[in-house]
Amino acid sequence: MPSAPIRVTVWGENVHEHKNETVKKIYPHGMHNVIADGLREVLGDRVVVKTATLDLPEHGLPPEVLDNTDVLTWWGHAAHGKVEDAVVERVHKRVLAGMGLLVLHSGHYSKIFKKLMGTGCGLKWREAGERERLWCVNPGHPIADGLGEYFELPHTEMYGEFFDIPQPDELVFISWFEGGEVFRSGCTWQRGKGRVFYFRPGHETFPIYYDANVRRVIANGVQWAAPTQGSPYALAAPNIKTPLSPIQSSHVADESLHEHQRKG
Amino acid sequence: MPSAPIRVTVWGENVHEHKNETVKKIYPHGMHNVIADGLREVLGDRVVVKTATLDLPEHGLPPEVLDNTDVLTWWGHAAHGKVEDAVVERVHKRVLAGMGLLVLHSGHYSKIFKKLMGTGCGLKWREAGERERLWCVNPGHPIADGLGEYFELPHTEMYGEFFDIPQPDELVFISWFEGGEVFRSGCTWQRGKGRVFYFRPGHETFPIYYDANVRRVIANGVQWAAPTQGSPYALAAPNIKTPLSPIQSSHVADESLHEHQRKG
Amino acid sequence: MPSAPIRVTVWGENVHEHKNETVKKIYPHGMHNVIADGLREVLGDRVVVKTATLDLPEHGLPPEVLDNTDVLTWWGHAAHGKVEDAVVERVHKRVLAGMGLLVLHSGHYSKIFKKLMGTGCGLKWREAGERERLWCVNPGHPIADGLGEYFELPHTEMYGEFFDIPQPDELVFISWFEGGEVFRSGCTWQRGKGRVFYFRPGHETFPIYYDANVRRVIANGVQWAAPTQGSPYALAAPNIKTPLSPIQSSHVADESLHEHQRKG
């Protein structure tokens, strides 16, 4: 059974890349293209990867794009507030209907992540270019496929606890930072039929998305988040008038009231 | 150490009670007052209970009320859309800061519950006055205190799966319905520092909130959801400039870039 | 990337089939062979299925069999106590090392299931040949692939709550029984690198393992439980003498003691 390739849309805010010289040098064609290249490198013909950015009409995410996306990856930072609510609603509905979502690094404060989590999604941060070590705490998880017990990133922005998220369904990585903090860096949640994976690394001023381990995790995450068939799901509250099994104790509310009054 | 009483605000939409003769007969002073009486009956001086309704200014939930509420209970059905977004935001922030929230019955479709869950919160339903049996699947949970293995409600509105919620942190009750469905009827989640308990029973045309077992569960839920001190929590993303431990590998982004270019 | 077929061993106690006329008629070649046939029917060349039974040396589960098993399914009932502890230990280690395990029906009381759960694993039961309806409460789960919102079994043994298990990592199915009980019928847990799926249906006096939906769930379960590569895992507590990062505050215990005495 040769499966169809996973259709991935890599969404990038693509703002820092035009404003900051350091970022421009690291990601001359935008972070989104480097993330997309990483997926192609690791997964080959198991994926078909397209990109979309904030500046496009509907941020590059009109219904026909989302309807043909199995997994969406999201990187944003400077312009979360510029993402239109209508697009956020559309992405939200697609996730509930089964589309996978990978939220990367500063995407923790994106509208879509906050909407799916229901919490504040804040965290601590420091830009000191310090060492990070990501420890795997779930060695049987497919997102950890092919990784060691831990992997290192020599220079990163620090994210520290408390990370204001609902307790993850599965915790896959915990980061150690040289400056003294820890962080839940790889977290999964189910929302409706969709799977959500948050992965911490990725600051714009460091070449994180060229790192082989980071690319592997993102590729694993895409494969893990790709929709399965599952069973029926609907965003609705249907009235089921005909019972599946016979009801013998049924009666109308007024009788119920009388019974109550007799008792009370 | 005599604890201070738990300050409870019982919020009621209070719409059906004015429009529907059956509901008016069962709850002549509104459902919220019967829920409040139930809490006073079970918990005595361990609670101080007030009520608030949709028709009041700010729906009876101005900052000074919420700031002095330990646990809020929420019943709404016909007028979810009339609840102002500003009040929903305020309640949301208070839950994250530690206020407990009990969402009752048709409150599953309230703005505040959907915002905290991040999912669609739909379900199946049928009004046939059928028998419901709530089974305890977590006998060590304080919300099950003093209950039997199960308890029955002779005539209820049915709610059926799939209930579109994130998997509960703890599942306490599962309902059996005569007509053939099941439902996760008692579910808990942590959001920020606040605890959320969803409890299913409570249709307006049946005298559910006079039932001794239902009153016991709601009272247990209030005690469980009351805030504990915990540790610090903030809705923020602070920049921690000074590391707690010395950083030796720090360097500026440009160097990082150079290193990358040397490698790449 | 054509994956290798999943190597499944279907373990059957195979006692009732020789003692009870009803069971003999339904399963003339043993339940294990019908379960194995079901897997072959649904999964074709995606699986290679073998069987093993209690009466064989080492119950058919010597190291060379387990080492070449990706997923083991377990049905036992009358002779849990006759399963040798050494074999249980061996299976346990293989699960922690990544082998998937499907525990079926009365296997809830098997030594291996109790050892993996850490709880009593008791439940209620009734043999009245009543109707069961299994509702899916996790429509995005791969174990629910291709199923409806629910499926029915016309005549079953009832299992009722409280089912004495640790809260499942994921709850996939809840059963409704005609006689009034509910049951968490499809439950998953991770143990070490291995995945465990408990699936309720399967009483020996009803032809449950011929049912198309049951066969589909078991086949889905096998695919879900098949090992992934993951990251390193060891049943050990290694001493890591050389730190990964420099330690500056190190000192010997006696100094620590002195410091304490100065303080205390």
Place this chain on the structure above:
Amino acid sequence: MPSAPIRVTVWGENVHEHKNETVKKIYPHGMHNVIADGLREVLGDRVVVKTATLDLPEHGLPPEVLDNTDVLTWWGHAAHGKVEDAVVERVHKRVLAGMGLLVLHSGHYSKIFKKLMGTGCGLKWREAGERERLWCVNPGHPIADGLGEYFELPHTEMYGEFFDIPQPDELVFISWFEGGEVFRSGCTWQRGKGRVFYFRPGHETFPIYYDANVRRVIANGVQWAAPTQGSPYALAAPNIKTPLSPIQSSHVADESLHEHQRKG
């Protein structure tokens, strides 16, 4: 409602204290007595604390002691294998029946913890007297009451991931170690009606159990783990012959067989 004091039994292996000069100096009367003193210091008359040690008959845990224990704390290291299986069974049954259990530090490898977890419970370790910083990742949890965002221990034995436990029901603390590792240091699980809390700090050659924050966490843990009433629980599998609701589709197994044969 003045609650009765929580009856705590502090169990200590009490072997190192007699063999190692450093340990003897730090804990001249045994670690168990210092842990007990800490509980009395923090909780005053809210607890009644007794101790028990390995060398006593039945390790100081005969039925009449366990039956009158609300919460048991467990520290062992050098002599896990000397704890009698019959005592482990007795403690296990008491936990399932509702007794709280705090497992401290090297107790991760005790028979009772492994039996309750169902996994290998291994971890990495290093004795370098390095700095540990425990971060709270669940600020609304009662076990974090009164603590800061983190607290430090200047000199500790390191425990590192992968810690081979089932994913905790709730993760409260994550440790950062100076040498580069992280660890899930405060974890909770429900087993039967009993609550289990694992708390990492406590190496015998450092005066950990005199630390004010450690004492606070253990005291919070005892309060959290104290039994609640809950609903009925039994270590049994009762046959429920009389259904709660009428069964119409009942029939004997032979008919079921015939039906199957007609179909098949």
